[in-house]
Amino acid sequence: MPPLQKRILFVSALGLAMAGLVCTGLRLGASMAPLSELGRALLRDGAHPDLEYFVWNLRMPKVVAALAVGGALAVNGVVLQTVLRNPLASSFTLGQSQGAAFGACYAMIALASHSLNAHISMVALGAFGGSLCASACILLLASVRGMTSHGLILAGVGISTFFGAATMSLQYFATDSQVAATLFWTFGDLSKGAWTEALVAAGTTVLGLVAALRLGWDYDALQWGDVHAAGLGVPVRKIRILSVLIASLLVAVATAFYGVIGFVGLIAPHMVRLLFRHCGHGFLITASALFGATFLLGADLLAQSLLYPVLLPIGILCSFTGVPIFLFLLLRRSVQHA
């Protein structure tokens, strides 16, 4: 099949899957609402006030959040993997998520804003600061001469452990209610936020996506190595710093509002690369964002229905799915380098 047709088919299939999952997400509650009732609830005709309330105030923000966070984490993964030239890079494996988690916990405990809704902007700022700290460490380590991609991942383990320990230290000195709030928050759960959080996350994702697409051709050049890219007129250092800032912002907003959700940034780009081995970054970023959004929404619906009436946090399900894929990629690379 010609590459263009294959791409159109892939994006169309993702679009259809996403539409189906959105529909299911809006219907899924204690019982599955019939399509006709859902349609009337969406039109707010007043026939089913309870369903209207659930759809508009609980389910729809969650669906928007799933799409936004999935897209954000996927774009974050593509950007990090490209600028660090490391296929195993993602916010979770490099410690950005844990950095954001620490920043958010710091805001909740040390700045005494343990009520999430009261000081959500403070928590978001804390998460952004934390993820920026982790990003600065990554950039510093990535610039060390001779640093291999495996070395960088090990450094990511170190950064994650450091921020994990720092978070635990904060929790140790916190009150019981603060510990409970931060612990529950680190699980990663899309039902935490309301419309405000969902819209801020969606807006950030769109901004990040547009910025990443704007740099798409620079990323194509960077794939060939720094010297090549510089020879083609790419301001490598500037692009690298800008990209890590974009990646930090994307993961910070997602983590600040919905907790730590791992491996989406690893799964989505690799699935697209598996199907389209030599696509440019313009398509890779778009398709990964779509895939990440669809994947997270699907995973969230699964988390809701797997042990119903117990609702599993999405972070746990993503980690269970992502770890085998991460190990597979790691083993494949290790075997290739042996």
Next chain:
Amino acid sequence: MLSVSGLGVTLRQRRIVDDVSFEVGDGRVCALIGPNGAGKSTLARAVSGLLPVAAGQVRIDGNPLNVSDRRALARRLAYLPQNTTPVPCSVFDAVLLGRKPHVSWRPGTEDRRMAREVLGEMRLLPLADACVTRVSGGEFQKILIARTLVQGSQVLILDEPINHLDIRNQIEIMGLIARLTQSRGLSTIVVLHDLNLALRYADTVLLIREGRALFCGNSQDISPQDLSRAYDIPIDIREDAQTRHVLY
């Protein structure tokens, strides 16, 4: 015309290139030769604006290079580093990337036309849709050279473009570089190890050792003594009606 005057490069408090001056005229190929560690690649990178210069100046048509504006620089000077690893993308996309300094968002119809034209000129059009990782070593080098041509710069700096190639591909690629340099009126610097190819295809030769120029001039004028002094082995040059052969 590319002119370099009194160029000096210092890396980690060590002078790698010292007071090197030379010129490459339009439509001329300059071979940059010298033993391993002589500073050839460092000199090539410094001239390309990719390394900070401690002394001297690089000018194109009399205008000094502005290294702070990478895009503007890449429009005037194309640099091909040595030992490039293929990246999984189509041959056409790899060549089209050469239009990067001219385009800020995505390449347009005119950029695609130019890439196609260069691919045709280099007889690479049948490979346009192939994956770069699946082509031969010779074809890959040609793809990289095609990219530098698509860049539309007046100066080409090619760092060991025939490394790891068999003799047939070496001759083919050096012939191609010489032909395109002449037909497009480019000023080309080629870093080379093969002295015979250097004398056969280059108009001028810059011979360096320990960062200093031992010889700079017409390739017909280089003597066996210059080469022996640079490489520390006895070297002779035999001449026939058409070319000069280096024997060692």
